Amino acid sequence: VNSAARTISRHDVNAWLALILREWEVIAPTRGAGGDEVFAPIAMPEDVLWEFENPLAPPKQFLLPQTEPIARFRRADGHYTVEPAEAPRPRVLFNVRSCDASALAFLRDAYAYDLPDDVIARRAASLTVVTLACVTPCPVGFCVCSDSGPFLHRDFDLQLTSLGESLFVEVGSDKGRDLVALAPALFHSASDDEQARRDSAERETLGLLGVETCHFGSAMRRISTHRVPEALWEAMSPWCVECGGCTHVCPTCYCFSVADSKETDGCSTRCRLWDSCQYDAFTMEASGHNPRAVRPERIKRRFHHKVSAQYFRRDGRVGCVGCGRCVKVCMGALDMPTVVAAIRRGSWSGVPAHA
Amino acid sequence: LFPQVREHGALRRATWDEALAAAVLSLDRLRSQGVPLGVIGSGRASNEENFLAVALARTALHTGTLDAALRGCYEALAPLARIAGGAPHDPTAFAQLEGADVVVVIEGDVATSHPRIATSILRALRRGSRLVTVGWHHSELTRLADAHVMLGAAAPLDALQALQRALHEAVQQTPGAAKVEGVTAEIGAAASVLARARQAAFVLAPFDANPALLAAIASLVAALTDDLVVGGGGKPLILPLPVRANTRGALDMGVTPHLLPGRFPLDDAGARERLRALWGGTPNWTAGVGFDAMLGDVRGLVVFADDPAASHRWPSHAASALASLDALVVCDSYVTGASRAAHVVLPIAAFGESTGSVTSLEGRVQQCQECVVTPGEVRAGWRVLSDLLKGLGATYQPTSLDDVHRGIQRAIPQYAACDASGMMRNGGVRVGAVDRDILPPAPRKSQAAHLPSVADAPTPAGAWRLRYEGAFDWGDDPVVLSSPLLRRSTQSARKRHPDGVVAMNAADAEALGVREGWRVHLRSANGEAEVAVTLRPAQERGTLFVPYAHRERVAPVANGAEVVEVDVRRA
Numbered sequence: 001v002n003s004a005a006r007t008i009s010r011h012d013v014n015a016w017l018a019l020i021l022r023e024w025e026v027i028a029p030t031r032g033a034g035g036d037e038v039f040a041p042i043a044m045p046e047d048v049l050w051e052f053e054n055p056l057a058p059p060k061q062f063l064l065p066q067t068e069p070i071a072r073f074r075r076a077d078g079h080y081t082v083e084p085a086e087a088p089r090p091r092v093l094f095n096v097r098s099c100d101a102s103a104l105a106f107l108r109d110a111y112a113y114d115l116p117d118d119v120i121a122r123r124a125a126s127l128t129v130v131t132l133a134c135v136t137p138c139p140v141g142f143c144v145c146s147d148s149g150p151f152l153h154r155d156f157d158l159q160l161t162s163l164g165e166s167l168f169v170e171v172g173s174d175k176g177r178d179l180v181a182l183a184p185a186l187f188h189s190a191s192d193d194e195q196a197r198r199d200s201a202e203r204e205t206l207g208l209l210g211v212e213t214c215h216f217g218s219a220m221r222r223i224s225t226h227r228v229p230e231a232l233w234e235a236m237s238p239w240c241v242e243c244g245g246c247t248h249v250c251p252t253c254y255c256f257s258v259a260d261s262k263e264t265d266g267c268s269t270r271c272r273l274w275d276s277c278q279y280d281a282f283t284m285e286a287s288g289h290n291p292r293a294v295r296p297e298r299i300k301r302r303f304h305h306k307v308s309a310q311y312f313r314r315d316g317r318v319g320c321v322g323c324g325r326c327v328k329v330c331m332g333a334l335d336m337p338t339v340v341a342a343i344r345r346g347s348w349s350g351v352p353a354h355a
Numbered sequence: 356l357f358p359q360v361r362e363h364g365a366l367r368r369a370t371w372d373e374a375l376a377a378a379v380l381s382l383d384r385l386r387s388q389g390v391p392l393g394v395i396g397s398g399r400a401s402n403e404e405n406f407l408a409v410a411l412a413r414t415a416l417h418t419g420t421l422d423a424a425l426r427g428c429y430e431a432l433a434p435l436a437r438i439a440g441g442a443p444h445d446p447t448a449f450a451q452l453e454g455a456d457v458v459v460v461i462e463g464d465v466a467t468s469h470p471r472i473a474t475s476i477l478r479a480l481r482r483g484s485r486l487v488t489v490g491w492h493h494s495e496l497t498r499l500a501d502a503h504v505m506l507g508a509a510a511p512l513d514a515l516q517a518l519q520r521a522l523h524e525a526v527q528q529t530p531g532a533a534k535v536e537g538v539t540a541e542i543g544a545a546a547s548v549l550a551r552a553r554q555a556a557f558v559l560a561p562f563d564a565n566p567a568l569l570a571a572i573a574s575l576v577a578a579l580t581d582d583l584v585v586g587g588g589g590k591p592l593i594l595p596l597p598v599r600a601n602t603r604g605a606l607d608m609g610v611t612p613h614l615l616p617g618r619f620p621l622d623d624a625g626a627r628e629r630l631r632a633l634w635g636g637t638p639n640w641t642a643g644v645g646f647d648a649m650l651g652d653v654r655g656l657v658v659f660a661d662d663p664a665a666s667h668r669w670p671s672h673a674a675s676a677l678a679s680l681d682a683l684v685v686c687d688s689y690v691t692g693a694s695r696a697a698h699v700v701l702p703i704a705a706f707g708e709s710t711g712s713v714t715s716l717e718g719r720v721q722q723c724q725e726c727v728v729t730p731g732e733v734r735a736g737w738r739v740l741s742d743l744l745k746g747l748g749a750t751y752q753p754t755s756l757d758d759v760h761r762g763i764q765r766a767i768p769q770y771a772a773c774d775a776s777g778m779m780r781n782g783g784v785r786v787g788a789v790d791r792d793i794l795p796p797a798p799r800k801s802q803a804a805h806l807p808s809v810a811d812a813p814t815p816a817g818a819w820r821l822r823y824e825g826a827f828d829w830g831d832d833p834v835v836l837s838s839p840l841l842r843r844s845t846q847s848a849r850k851r852h853p854d855g856v857v858a859m860n861a862a863d864a865e866a867l868g869v870r871e872g873w874r875v876h877l878r879s880a881n882g883e884a885e886v887a888v889t890l891r892p893a894q895e896r897g898t899l900f901v902p903y904a905h906r907e908r909v910a911p912v913a914n915g916a917e918v919v920e921v922d923v924r925r926a
Contacts, residue, residue, distance in 0.1 A: 034726050238498040241466040241473045281851050288872075290851060295495075331474040333481065350481060350499075 004177075005190035005198075006169040012186040013167065017045035019182045020092055024128070027062055028094040029055060039093075050162075054097050054138060056325060058251035062093060063104055063123055064111075068272045070119055070258075075266045088123040092179070095132040095160075099141065099323040102148030103251030104129060105155035106317050110254055113314070128175040133161040135201045137209045140324030142337055144209045145216035148321040151202040161198045168198040216307070216318065219343040224309040228343055233296040235348040236334055240299060244276035245329040252306070252319055255282065277302055303339055356731025359700040366700065371732065375739075378699040379746035381682035385655040386416060386747070390681070393420035393644065393653035396610030397660040398429075398599025400736060401711025401723070403759040404703075405601075405608035406766075407740035408659045409616055412643075413609075414634045415747035419621075419643030420653060423610045424666040426646060427566030429602045432559050432595030435573045436716055437580075448717060451592045453478045455556035457548055459579075461489040461572060463562035463825035463903075466496060469596050472558060479556075487545045489515065490562060491824050492858065492894035502545035508822040508898040508918055511568060514542060515575045521546035522579055526586030555583055555591040561598050562825055564668065564903075565917055597716060598666075604714035607767070607786070612643040617767035629766050635750030655682035657743070660703070660736070662691035662833065668823065669910040686739055689833030703736040704729045710756060711737070712778050714786065720773045721783035818897070821857070821877065821913060821921045825903040852887055855908025858900040861890040867925060874926035879919045882911035885926050899923065 008016060020026055025041055028048040032038040037052045039059045072083045093104075104127070111120035134143075134150035143149030152159055157176035161168040168190060171177050180187055190198075222228050247253045257275040262268045275282055278298050284290040292298045306319035326335040333350055342348045358374030359366040369377070385392055394412035396405045405423075412421040452458065452475040466473040476496065480486060486500040497503045504514050521538045525546050538546070549555065557576050563569060573595075580591045597603065609616030619626035621640050630638060644652045650663060650673055667673035670692070677683055677696040685697035688705035703709075710725045729735070737759050745752045753759045757775075764771050769786045777784040857875070859867075869875060869888055877884050877899070886908050894900060899921070901909050913919050 238495050239477060241470045241477075241495075243470050284851060293851070331470055332477050350477075 004171045005195060006171070006180060006187040007163070007166045007190050007194055008169055008187050009166050012183075014045035016183045016186050017048065017094070020094075020179060021045065023182075024090050024092045026092045026094050027059065039096075042094075048095060050095065050132070052095075054100070054141075054323065054325075056249055056328060058100050058103065058249065058323065058325065059093055059096055060100075060103065060107065060251050060253075062091060063107055063127060064120065064254055064256075064274075066274050068119070069269045070272050071270045073260075073268045073270070085119055088119075088126045090126045090128075092128045092130060094130045096129055097323070098131055098134060098149030098152045098156075098159075099143045099321040100251050101129050101131045101152060102143075102146075102155050102317075102321045103323070106252045106311070106319070106321065107254055109315060109317065110252075128157045128179060129155075130158040130160060130176070130179070131156045133159055133202070135162060135205055137205060138324060140327040140337075141322055142209070142216075142324060143322035144206060145340075146318035146320050146322045147316075148318070150205045150209065161201060163194060163197050163201075166194075168194055215340055215344045216320075216322075219307050219340040220309050220312065220318070222343055222346075223304055223307050227346075229346060230296075230300075232342060232346065232348055233300040236299055236339065236342070237294075237296045239333040239350050240278070240295060241331045242278055242280070242295065243331050244278050245331060246326040246334070247276040247278055247302070248274060249325040249329045250320075251323055251325070252321060253277075257282075277305070299334065303343070306336070307340065307343065356702055356733055358702060358732065359697075361698045366695075366697070371734070374699050374701055375742050375746055378682075378684040378701065378743060381698060382416065382655055382657070382684065382743075383747060385682055390654040391420060391644075391652055392416045392418045392655040393422075393649045393657075394418070395646070395649070395656065395658045395661055395663060396421060396423050396605050396608070398423055398425075398597060398602030398605050399706075400601065400605065400660040401709075401713060402601070402604040402608050402720070402763060402770075403711050403756060404659065404736040404740060405605045405610050406616065406763050407737055407744065407753070407759060408657070409609040410634055410749065410751050411657060411740055411744055411747075413630075413638040413640075414636055414751055415744050415749040416655075416657075417639045419612055419639050419641045420649060421610055421643060422612055422646035422649060423599075423602065423605045424646055424661055424663065425561065425564070425598045426602070426606065426611060428561040428564065428569055429595070429597050429606070431566040431569035432561070432573055433597075433603065433716065435559070435577060435593050436595055437590065437593040448592065448594050449475045452476065452556045452558070452594060453482070455479055455484055455552075455554050455592060457485050457487065457552035457555045458558065459487045459489065459549070459555065459576075460496060460558045460560070461562060461576070462494055462496070462558070462560040463490065464494040464496075465558065465560050465596075466494065468560055468825075472594070472596060476558070485548050487548055491822075491900055492891050497893075501548050502541055503893075504542060504545050505893065505895065507895045508820050508900075509895075511563075512571055512575065515572060517542050518545055518549075519575055519578050519582070522549050522582050522586075525550035526582050549579070549583065550586060552583055552586075552588045552591070554589045555580070557591055557593045559593070559595040561596060564666075564823065564825070595716065601713040603716055603718070604712070604720075607714055607769070608763070612645050615640075616763075617769055626766075629768075633751065633762050633766050650676040654680060656680055657684045657686070658693050658697075659686045659740070660688070662687075662693040664692045668906060668913070668915055670907050671910070684743075686736060687833070688733070691833050701739050702731070702733045703739055704733050708733065709735040709737075712760070712773065715783075718786045719783040720770065720778055720786055722775065722778035724779075819921050819923045820898045820918055821879070821909060822898055822900055822918045823903065823906055823913065824858075824900045852889070852905065855884075855886045855905040856889050856902065857886050857905070857909065858891050858894060858902065859888045860894050860896045860898075861892050863896055864888060864890050867923065869925050876924050876926040877909060877912045877921045879912045879914075879921045881914035881916075881919065884909050884912045 027039055028042050029037055029052045030040050030042050030047045030049055037049060038055045042048055070085050074081045108124040111117040131152055156172040158179060159170040255275050255277050256272045258272055260268050260270050283292045292301055311317040311319050320336050358369045358371050360369045360374050360377045394408050396408040412418050458476055458479050480499055487502045488494060488497045488500045489504040491506050493503060504518055506514055517538050521542055583591055615621055615626045617626060621642055664670040664673035674692050677693055683697045684699045685694045686701045686703045687694050688703055694700050707726050708729045712720050712722050714720045737756050741753050773784045871890050872887055874885055874887050912921060
C-alpha cells in the first residue's frame with residue numbers, strides 16, 4: 001500500500017471543499033451560463049461536477065490565459081515606467097482529468113526550458129492540481145498512447161479515484177499534502193482492500209482503452225527518423241479548412257503572439273495572446289519572408305512538433321496528451337489519431353481513423 | 356462601451372441622454388429641412404432590431420431609403436433555395452448536403468468564407484461523394500474534386516452554359532453511358548460526373564459582388580438541376596450561402612427600399628393597413644434609394660450594426676462619403692470605420708448579449724437568448740431604436756422586446772405563429788421558403804448576356820484584364836476582427852501582403868518576368884497602381900484577379916468597375 005494514500009467519504013467531500021474555498025479560488029468542471037460543462041471558478045462545493053464530459057475548452061487558460069497582460073507601460077512627466085504583471089492568485093484546479101493535468105505539466109516545462117518564463121513559472125507554482133482519475137474511457141480519448149492517463153503516476157498534487165462510496169486520494173506533492181492537511185480528520189489511511197480496488201480500476205480502464213491499438217510510438221519513430229514522405233502532408237492539406245480550432249482546444253499548444261493595447265490614460269498593456277501555427281502569417285518574419293507560407297508546411301510543422309521525439313528525449317513527455325479534443329473540433333479530417341495512423345501507414349485516405 | 360458624440364471634430368464620451376439627444380437633434384434638423392435621409396439595417400442584427408430600423412426609416416425619418424449591405428447578392432441566389440423539409444425535425448440542409456452523392460460548389464473559397472459548409476462537403480467526400488468545383492481559380496476544395504469548371508473573366512457564363520449543354524446531351528443518352536463530345540475535357544468530366552448523380556447538391560457561395568452575374572448563374576443552375584431530374588436523379592439540394600447570418604430575417608423585416616415588411620409590394624393595401632394600425636401616423640410608402648447609391652444620395656444616415664465601407668468596392672471612397680455626411684448616427688457593438696466617422700455612436704449589445712430572433716435561409720425563426728451580461732454602458736439594440744423613435748416623435752414607441760415581437764406578429768402574417776415558446780423549440784418556427792413571386796426573378800439566359808463587363812468587346816491580343824473576385828471579406832467583418840478564434844485567413848493574408856496583392860497565372864508571370872511577391876505596375880484609363888503579385892497555377896490567362904480583401908489598393912485603376920482593361924509591366 002502507498003503509505004501516503006488516504007480515503008475520504010463522499011459525504012465529507014463537500015466539507016473539505018468548503019475549507020479549500022475559504023483559502024483558494026477553486027476552478028472545477030461546472031455548469032456554465034448556457035448549461036454547458038465548463039472549467040470555471042466555483043462559488044460553493046455543490047457547483048462541482050463529478051460526472052461530466054471533459055469540457056471542450058481545457059483548463060490551459062488558468063496557466064496560459066488566452067489574453068494575458070505581461071507588462072504595463074505608464075507615461076508620466078515625459079518618462080516611461082514599466083510595471084510587471086500582477087502576481088498570480090493561488091488557485092486549486094479541482095477534478096481535472098489526467099490528460100489535462102499532464103498537459104499543464106507539459107506547458108509548465110515548455111516555458112521553463114531555454115529562456116524560463118517567470119510569469120508562467122510563478123503561475124504554475126501557485127496552482128494546485130487535483131485530478132479525478134478516469135474509470136471510464138471517454139469516447140474519443142487516447143491518453144494511454146501518450147502515457148498521460150487514464151491514471152497518473154506523476155504530474156498531480158492530489159489524485160482522486162472514485163471507489164463508489166468514497167474517494168481514494170493519492171498525494172503527489174507538498175501542495176497536495178497541504179490540501180489534505182486542511183481537514184485531517186476527514187481523511188483515513190487507505191486499507192489494502194481500498195488500494196487493491198484502486199489498482200483494479202486502473203487495470204480495467206486500461207483494458208477498455210485497448211493498449212494494443214496504440215500507434216503513437218510508431219508514428220514518433222517515423223517522424224524522428226525522417227521517414228514521413230513529403231507527399232503525405234500535401235495530400236492532407238485540402239482536408240484542413242484552417243480554422244485553427246485544433247490549436248485553440250489543444251491543452252498542450254502554447255504558440256502565442258504579442259500585442260499592445262493602448263488605454264486612454266496614457267498607459268498601454270503588453271499582452272500575450274494565443275495564436276495558431278496553422279494560420280498562414282504566424283511564422284512570417286519582419287523581412288517579409290515566411291518559411292511556412294503554404295499549408296502543407298504548416299501541417300507538417302504542427303505534427304512534427306507534437307509527435308516527434310523531441311520532448312520524449314528531453315523529459316519523457318509527448319506533445320500530445322490524447323484528450324481527443326481535436327477529434328471533436330476538427331472541421332476537416334486532420335485530428336491526431338487520423339494523422340498518426342496516416343504517418344504510420346505512410347499514406348493518406350482522408351477517412352478518419354476513428355470513423 | 357459607452358456612447359460618444361462628436362465635438363470640435365473629435366468623439367468624446369457622453370451619457371446616454373446626451374448622445375440620444377444629439378442623434379435626435381441632428382436627424383430632426385435634417386428632416387425638417389427636407390434633405391434625403393437613409394437607414395442601413397443588417398444581417399448581423401436580430402429581426403426585432405431590423406423591424407424597428409424599418410419603422411425608424413418609414414415613420415420617424417419619412418424615407419424609403421433603407422437597405423442592407425450585399426442584399427442584391429442574396430436576393431439573386433435566395434429564390435433558388437431548395438431544401439427539403441417541412442417539420443422542425445426534418446433533415447437539415449447540412450444533413451442533406453452530407454448525404455449527396457455529387458456536390459457542385461460554385462465558390463470563391465468556401466473553406467475560408469463558410470467553413471461549416473466546407474466541413475459538410477468534406478464529410479460527403481469521406482462517404483465517397485464526388486465533387487465538382489466552379490470558380491475563377493482552383494480553390495483548396497478543387498484539390499479534392501473530380502472536375503473543376505473554370506470561369507473566365509471575359510465571359511463568366513460561357514463555361515457554365517457549355518456544362519449545361521453537355522449535361523443536357525448526356526442525360527438524353529443512355530443512362531450510364533455519359534460520354535459527351537465537343538466540349539473541353541474539364542467540362543466533359545464535370546458533365547459526366549453530374550449525369551450520374553442520383554442525389555446532387557449545389558452550393559452557391561456569394562463569390563461575386565455583381566447581382567446580375569449571380570442571378571444569371573442561378574438561372575443556369577436551375578437549368579442544370581432540371582436536367583438532373585430529367586436524367587432520373589432526385590430533386591437536388593440547392594443551398595445559396597448568405598454573407599451574414601440573418602440576411603433573410605433583415606429582408607423579411609422590410610430592410611429593403613422597394614418592399615414592405617413581409618416582402619409585400621409597397622402598394623399592397625393589406626400590408627399598409629396592418630403597418631398603419633401598428634405604427635400609426637403617416638408612414639412613407641415610397642421606394643427609396645438602395646445601398647449602392649445611398650452614400651452619394653443622403654445627407655443624414657443611421658447605420659445599424661454594419662459598416663458600409665466593409666462591402667464597398669472602393670472602401671476609402673465609402674469612408675470619405677460617410678465622413679462628409681451632415682449627420683451620421685452609428686449603432687454598433689464594434690468599433691468600425693463607420694463608428695469612427697460618426698457624429699453620434701450608440702453602443703448596442705452583440706450576439707449573446709441580448710435576446711432576439713433570427714431567420715435562417717430555409718425559414719426557421721429561432722430565438723437567441725441573452726447569455727452574458729452586457730459590458731459597460733451597452734444597451735440592447737431594440738431599446739436604442741425605440742428611444743430614437745420616441746425622440747423623433749414617432750407614434751410607434753414599443754416599450755419592451757415582447758412588444759416589438761408582438762408587433763412583428765401583427766404586421767407580418769408569415770410571422771404570426773412565431774411566439775416565444777415556438778422560437779425556443781429546437782428547430783424554431785418555420786415561416787416557409789422565400790416567396791419567389793415577390794423577389795425579382797432570376798434572369799433567364801437571354802437576359803444574362805447583358806452583364807456589365809468590358810468583356811462584351813473582344814480584348815485585343817496582349818491586353819490584360821483586372822477583375823475583382825468575391826463579395827465576401829471575413830477580414831472586414833468586425834465580428835471576425837474582435838474574435839481571436841476567427842482571425843484567420845484574410846487577416847493573415849493582409850499581414851502577408853500589407854500593400855495589397857493581385858493574383859496572376861504562373862505562366863503569365865513567367866512571360867512577364869515576375870515571381871511570387873514581386874511588384875507590377877498597373878495602368879488603366881482610370882488610374883495607376885503598383886502592387887505585388889501572387890501566382891496561381893490554374894486561373895484564366897491574361898487576367899489579374901483582385902482578392903476582395905485587397906481591393907482598396909487597385910481601386911484607382913478599377914474606379915468602381917468590375918472588370919477593366921489594364922497595361923501591366925514589371926515595377
